[in-house]
Amino acid sequence: MTANKTAPTPVDPHEFIAAVPHPTRRADAELLMEMMEVASGQPATMWGPTIVGFGTYHYKYESGREGDAVAIGFSPRSANLALYGLTIAPTAPALLAKLGKHKRGAGCLYVNKLADVDVEILAQLARDGYRHMMDAVHVQPQG
Template sequence: MSENKTGPTDVDVEDFLAAVEHPVRRADGLILHEMFSEITEQPAVMWGPTMVGYGQYHYRYDSGREGDALAVGFSPRRASLALYGLTYAPETAELLESLGKYKTGAGCLYVTKLADVDTDVLGRMIEVSYPYVVGTLGV
């Protein structure tokens, strides 16, 4: 069975965020880092070269494939912020209605900039998503 392509690394999260070229993504990344750290009470860990994760869970598919993944997190990509793990909990469907401007795809939530969303709602999404992912999706 093949190894997961993305796993935890020893790269320093603060160094990674300080090096983000786009000034809005860099500033938003620092705000997200503070939010995720405070809400999850988990240390930030770089997963692969660009994903900042908080907590992790072990998964096992019916096919037999298994591995570890970040529970919740984000990546300050060039075009937008990719937010991971925030759309699985049942409560998030209602929260998305009042979040603001976003897109979804492949289990991710994409936000162009934090100014486009209600950060209180985003914080609530982190609050409900983190325990859901760790406690429900993990094996």
């Protein structure tokens, strides 16, 4: 059994975001932290060195791999904002069509800056993604 390599850390997410060098990326990260806290009802927690996460769930695959993972979250990377858990809800495809300039990866949504997207649509993606993850795995949120 192999656990998830990315795990919660004691690092303060506010301090992590305050140290983001690019002013626009830092301001976007501050807004995302507030948005995702509201969407999930969970406090921000650092996962690994660069992911700000909200809520957790436990997963177990048939292969035996299991662990805990972040329900929704983001990472303010130098090239873009990587957003996690926002593309999984059944409502996501219709919302993504209205979001604005973005790219999708394997389970991730990439946005250059929040000014490129409809922030209300992004907030709905966060709410729906969190709710879907909690419902899909039949867990109670772990704070």
